[in-house]
Amino acid sequence: MAQALLKAVDINKSFAGVHALKNVSLEIMPGEIHCLAGENGCGKSTLIKIISGVYERDSGTIEFNGKQLGKINPIDAITNGIQVIYQDFSVFPNLTVMENLALNTELAAKRRVVSRKRMRRIAEEAVAKINFQVDLDQLVGNLSVAEKQMVAISRALMFNAKLIIMDEPTTALTKKEVQALFQIILKLKEQGIAILFVSHKLDEVFEISERFTIFRSGELVVTGRTADLNEQKFTYYMTGREFQNKPFTAEKVTEAPILSVRDLGLEGHFADISFDLRGGEILGITGLLDSGRSELALTLFGVRPATSGQILRSGKEVSIRSPRDAIRSKIGFVPEDRLSEGLFLPQSIADNIVISEIDKLRTAHRTFDEKKRQAEIDKWVKELAIATPNPDNACATLSGGNQQRVVLAKWLACNPDVLILNGPTVGVDIGSKHDIHAFLQGLARDAGMGIILISDDLPEVIGNCSRLLVLKDGRVTFESSTQDLKEPTILSHMM
Amino acid sequence: MHKTLKKLTGRNESYVFLILLALGLLIQIRSGQFFTGNNLVDIASAMIVPGMFAVGAFLVLISGGIDVSFPALASLAAYATTKSLLDAGYVGGVWLPILMALVIGAILGAFNGLFIGYFDLNAMIITLGASSVFKGFMQGTLESKQLAVIPTGMKAFGTSALFTATNRVSGITSRMPVAFLVFVAVVAVAWFLLNKTYFGRGIYAIGGNPASAKAAGFNVKRTKFFVFVIVGMISAVAGVIRVCMMQQCHPTNMLGMEMNIIAGVVLGGTAITGGAGTLTGCMLGTLLIVMVENSMILIGVPTTWKDVFVGALIVIGTGISAMQVKRASHAADKAKKITGKEAV
Numbered sequence: 001m002a003q004a005l006l007k008a009v010d011i012n013k014s015f016a017g018v019h020a021l022k023n024v025s026l027e028i029m030p031g032e033i034h035c036l037a038g039e040n041g042c043g044k045s046t047l048i049k050i051i052s053g054v055y056e057r058d059s060g061t062i063e064f065n066g067k068q069l070g071k072i073n074p075i076d077a078i079t080n081g082i083q084v085i086y087q088d089f090s091v092f093p094n095l096t097v098m099e100n101l102a103l104n105t106e107l108a109a110k111r112r113v114v115s116r117k118r119m120r121r122i123a124e125e126a127v128a129k130i131n132f133q134v135d136l137d138q139l140v141g142n143l144s145v146a147e148k149q150m151v152a153i154s155r156a157l158m159f160n161a162k163l164i165i166m167d168e169p170t171t172a173l174t175k176k177e178v179q180a181l182f183q184i185i186l187k188l189k190e191q192g193i194a195i196l197f198v199s200h201k202l203d204e205v206f207e208i209s210e211r212f213t214i215f216r217s218g219e220l221v222v223t224g225r226t227a228d229l230n231e232q233k234f235t236y237y238m239t240g241r242e243f244q245n246k247p248f249t250a251e252k253v254t255e256a257p258i259l260s261v262r263d264l265g266l267e268g269h270f271a272d273i274s275f276d277l278r279g280g281e282i283l284g285i286t287g288l289l290d291s292g293r294s295e296l297a298l299t300l301f302g303v304r305p306a307t308s309g310q311i312l313r314s315g316k317e318v319s320i321r322s323p324r325d326a327i328r329s330k331i332g333f334v335p336e337d338r339l340s341e342g343l344f345l346p347q348s349i350a351d352n353i354v355i356s357e358i359d360k361l362r363t364a365h366r367t368f369d370e371k372k373r374q375a376e377i378d379k380w381v382k383e384l385a386i387a388t389p390n391p392d393n394a395c396a397t398l399s400g401g402n403q404q405r406v407v408l409a410k411w412l413a414c415n416p417d418v419l420i421l422n423g424p425t426v427g428v429d430i431g432s433k434h435d436i437h438a439f440l441q442g443l444a445r446d447a448g449m450g451i452i453l454i455s456d457d458l459p460e461v462i463g464n465c466s467r468l469l470v471l472k473d474g475r476v477t478f479e480s481s482t483q484d485l486k487e488p489t490i491l492s493h494m495m
Numbered sequence: 496m497h498k499t500l501k502k503l504t505g506r507n508e509s510y511v512f513l514i515l516l517a518l519g520l521l522i523q524i525r526s527g528q529f530f531t532g533n534n535l536v537d538i539a540s541a542m543i544v545p546g547m548f549a550v551g552a553f554l555v556l557i558s559g560g561i562d563v564s565f566p567a568l569a570s571l572a573a574y575a576t577t578k579s580l581l582d583a584g585y586v587g588g589v590w591l592p593i594l595m596a597l598v599i600g601a602i603l604g605a606f607n608g609l610f611i612g613y614f615d616l617n618a619m620i621i622t623l624g625a626s627s628v629f630k631g632f633m634q635g636t637l638e639s640k641q642l643a644v645i646p647t648g649m650k651a652f653g654t655s656a657l658f659t660a661t662n663r664v665s666g667i668t669s670r671m672p673v674a675f676l677v678f679v680a681v682v683a684v685a686w687f688l689l690n691k692t693y694f695g696r697g698i699y700a701i702g703g704n705p706a707s708a709k710a711a712g713f714n715v716k717r718t719k720f721f722v723f724v725i726v727g728m729i730s731a732v733a734g735v736i737r738v739c740m741m742q743q744c745h746p747t748n749m750l751g752m753e754m755n756i757i758a759g760v761v762l763g764g765t766a767i768t769g770g771a772g773t774l775t776g777c778m779l780g781t782l783l784i785v786m787v788e789n790s791m792i793l794i795g796v797p798t799t800w801k802d803v804f805v806g807a808l809i810v811i812g813t814g815i816s817a818m819q820v821k822r823a824s825h826a827a828d829k830a831k832k833i834t835g836k837e838a839v
Binding site: 074075078084086088089090091092093094095099103104106107108111112113114 | 690691692693694695696699700703704706707708710712713766770771
């Protein structure tokens with residue numbers, strides 16, 4: 001067997017008494033695509049930061065390219081051929097593509113005086129390596145997410161990189177862009193560059209990696225060949241729990257639709273959308289990023305009022321021009337970006353839960369009813385199993401999955417008849433994802449709520465919805481029951 | 496050609512320049528006194544101290560911070576310099592006062608830089624505090640009071656002129672102070688620093704994304720520290736020059752200038768969030784404020800109304816540029832959408 005490119009053995013790291021990494025080891029072969037998976041807080045980011053010299057390890061050894069690495073800083077890591085592409089790509093939005101590409105090289109060469117000519121040459125060389133077409137004088141802030149990523153990759157390649165670590169590189173990419181990224185990863189592999197691909201997305205792990213390593217709470221759980229892995233095992237390794245994936249079937253469906261949409265349109269985004277939603281069913285809506293799916297959600301909730309068509313609640317036409325109208329019509333909404341639209345992160349979990357029902361927490365004297373508030377909070381923290389030692393802690397202290405539970409709690413506390421969720425499990429760990437799915441299914445099945453689940457995660461919509469609408473360019477191109485529905489069929493209507 | 500034109504119309508500087516021109520023409524039409532040699536020299540002369548302050552404020556804003564302590568810093572440095580030289584009976588040239596101001600400014604700037612750069616504390620809070628400390632030190636420890644006499648060297652520097660412009664109609668003459676050269680030098684050095692050195696590109700980089708700057712190999716803490724040291728030096732020299740030009744040392748006379756200076760810089764297109772802006776824009780914005788402050792009297796606006804005009808200019812000016820940014824990103828979104836659809 002060939003000599004490993006990276007050999008990290010028995011790495012330990014503690015932060016203020018918290019043991020973040022416990023004797024973990026990782027081995028990466030030259031030119032290998034290796035996937036590092038694990039839930040949030042499992043220690044994978046910590047390990048990356050140790051390998052790239054951002055953190056100092058407490059104990060353990062790292063051997064790279066046949067050389068022992070002692071105490072290293074980020075610059076040492078780069079000169080050794082280790083490059084990290086972080087989730088935010090570490091780019092400068094206010095500088096040009098050229099400067100973004102050339103700055104690292106120039107700084108590494110300890111240059112003090114700027115030469116635009118030399119910078120341009122470096123930048124041209126960098127983009128040529130992955131055949132990336134871009135205007136070098138454009139500000140990086142004006143590029144798309146995928147282009148920013150390409151800038152980061154091109155930059156990483158300039159230092160004779162032998163190992164490129166990509167920290168959740170697909171988070172903000174569309175399906176097409178993910179495929180383009182994978183093509184580039186394969187091209188890099190051909191050039192003998194090893195890739196450590198950090199992800200918690202099952203399908204990506206299967207598609208791209210040859211070997212995998214999974215961490216859980218700071219410990220190595222398993223490492224092996226991806227070919228020997230399947231979905232059940234993956235989920236089990238990640239969470240330490242077994243989940244039964246029961247596809248959802250609508251059982252107690254109301255006779256009459258509780259929400260009907262007729263010829264609904266929003267100029268520039270979607271048009272002529274009609275569908276019915278009955279109580280007790282989960283209606284999936286999917287489509288590409290620009291299909292209008294997110295705008296449809298915003299329109300149904302009154303954030304972006306419709307420019308044509310009607311919305312009917314239980315057969316009666318309602319005017320939904322603002323979120324307040326929607327709430328009055330008993331429609332709840334879990335937005336796409338919970339961080340900016342769904343939560344008050346610095347505020348307490350408790351306040352986040354009760355914010356939407358604050359009108360109801362009044363005493364006879366129109367003052368705030370503390371007892372009622374506490375009762376509500378206790379109820380929802382328990383109901384949704386929000387993992388927190390104290391609901392008075394800031395919402396920002398929670399993991400993605402638990403934050404999403406808070407958003408759900410907030411809306412459920414308002415007792416909606418219709419719940420619209422846009423990408424409810426984006427950036428949520430697998431364990432929470434399963435819990436959220438089970439919870440939503442329960443809401444439809446037991447409480448008879450009508451749920452609209454908008455998502456581009458196809459297994460999610462197939463597994464949890466009873467019916468599915470596919471949007472393309474702002475129009476419905478396909479409608480079907482999810483029974484026996486296969487992904488390729490859906491994809492063919494999406495693209 | 497088309498590309499450069501597009502670039503020009505997309506930039507904030509162009510609009511500020513047009514407003515400057517329009518204001519100049521308006522004053523010219525109303526009074527016939529704007530495009531006269533002595534008025535232009537007066538404006539240039541009035542620009543020296545605010546212009547130097549603006550360069551300092553600009554550097555800090557670009558790095559993603561803010562400095563509200565520079566008038567207090569300048570006052571303290573100028574007062575300490577003038578007072579100690581007076582007490583020592585100094586009779587030499589202006590070089591020693593400027594050198595002293597540079598040293599005192601660097602030390603006071605380092606005070607800001609230490610807390611903001613190395614301890615990573617909020618720049619607004621630290622400089623607000625520093626402002627009080629500097630002022631208190633000057634008034635308490637140095638027992639500052641107005642100094643009607645200043646060292647002869649400083650006095651001579653304040654009155655020496657590069658050339659004199661005379662108004663042909665009224666016969667009023669205006670001197671272009673030699674200090675203008677110091678201002679030009681400061682701008683030139685700042686320009687070189689920002690555009691031609693990696694220290695300067697680092698200031699932009701840090702303002703854009705401090706975490707990335709660190710990852711790229713910039714020494715973020717040291718860069719921030721030195722930004723404040725440099726700003727301290729520039730401000731202190733500006734303070735001494737102001738004393739020279741006024742021919743007396745008034746310890747509290749500069750206090751309160753920070754808001755209009757920062758407003759001018761922002762008016763010139765510098766992002767208050769850091770990372771974006773040009774020195775040209777910074778100078779144009781400052782010039783606009785200076786012009787409004789000095790020339791309103793020429794079109795018959797009473798001085799009491801001056802603040803209203805300056806305030807309105809700031810609100811409208813920054814408001815328009817903010818709206819433009821919004822509209823531009825909106826248009827870009829729309830363009831993407833349309834082309835995306837055609838491609839399908």
